[in-house]
Each structure stands twice: as structure tokens, then as C-alpha cells.
Amino acid sequence: MGQRYEILQKVIAAWQAKDAERVLSFLTDDIVWHYAAAALPPVRGKAAAAKLLTRFQADMHQIEWRIFSYAETGDRLFIEGVDEYRSPEGRRVATPYAGVLDFRGDLICGWRDYVDLGVGAQHKAGEALSKQVLELLDRPVAS
Numbered sequence: 001m002g003q004r005y006e007i008l009q010k011v012i013a014a015w016q017a018k019d020a021e022r023v024l025s026f027l028t029d030d031i032v033w034h035y036a037a038a039a040l041p042p043v044r045g046k047a048a049a050a051k052l053l054t055r056f057q058a059d060m061h062q063i064e065w066r067i068f069s070y071a072e073t074g075d076r077l078f079i080e081g082v083d084e085y086r087s088p089e090g091r092r093v094a095t096p097y098a099g100v101l102d103f104r105g106d107l108i109c110g111w112r113d114y115v116d117l118g119v120g121a122q123h124k125a126g127e128a129l130s131k132q133v134l135e136l137l138d139r140p141v142a143s
Helices: 003-016 020-024 046-059 117-124 131-137
Strands: 027-034 066-073 076-086 092-104 107-115
Touching: 003 020, 003 066, 003 076, 003 092, 020 046, 027 046, 076 131, 092 117, 092 131, 107 117
Parallel strands: 027 107
Antiparallel strands: 066 076, 076 092, 092 107
């Protein structure tokens, strides 16, 4: 397991525990976070990241964030995973994605998630997970 991936595992544990302060402790003050790269403008700075985390915490319950594969090169971590959780109404939401995290030292300074927001919106609206999404979810997680 690489050093950057170990840090991400700590971020995931804090996220699942809904410990926003701990998640923020892994980000630089000038973080640029593209939570949905190309679809939405990035969140810039730790204060804006804290607001986004607060919004996520209200909308995401029983979080099962999983990573299926990863690769590290220099100060960059590439990941493939799924954000899976229950909506406030109890609906299962699962959005497969690919992401890139840039590090400065041991802190994340850039975060880009490439995700189809329409998939999550369908699940939030009550549509069942499609066969192709279920197939993507049914894979072993990275160790």
C-alpha cells in the first residue's frame, strides 16, 4: 500500500464517521476540490470545503465509500471507486467515479472526482440501481 493511499484511507474513515474536522485536517488551506470535475465549479479553500462537507453530511447516511483500484505516481494518487450511501429518505445511492488527488507533503491540495451526477440524481429520485451500476459495484475493494 502506498503512502498516499494510506492517507486516503484515513480520509475515508473520517468521512464515514462524519468527522468533518478530521477530513479537513488532511486538506491544505488552499485546496482546490472539483467534487464533480467539469460539471460544477470547484470548491476553493478549506472554509468552502467545510461548507461542502456539512452539506454532504446532511445528505449522506450509512456511507460505504469504497476504492476498487488505485495507482500512485509522485505526489499524485489515482483512484477508481464508488460513493454509496443512503439518502435522507432512505434511498440507496451509488455513484461510481474516478478521481485524482494531488498532494503537497502529506496534505491533499487538489482533488478531482470525475462522476456522472445524473446517476446519483436518478437514485435519489427513487430509481433502482441499473444493471451496469450494480456490475461496477460488485468488485473487490483495494487493499
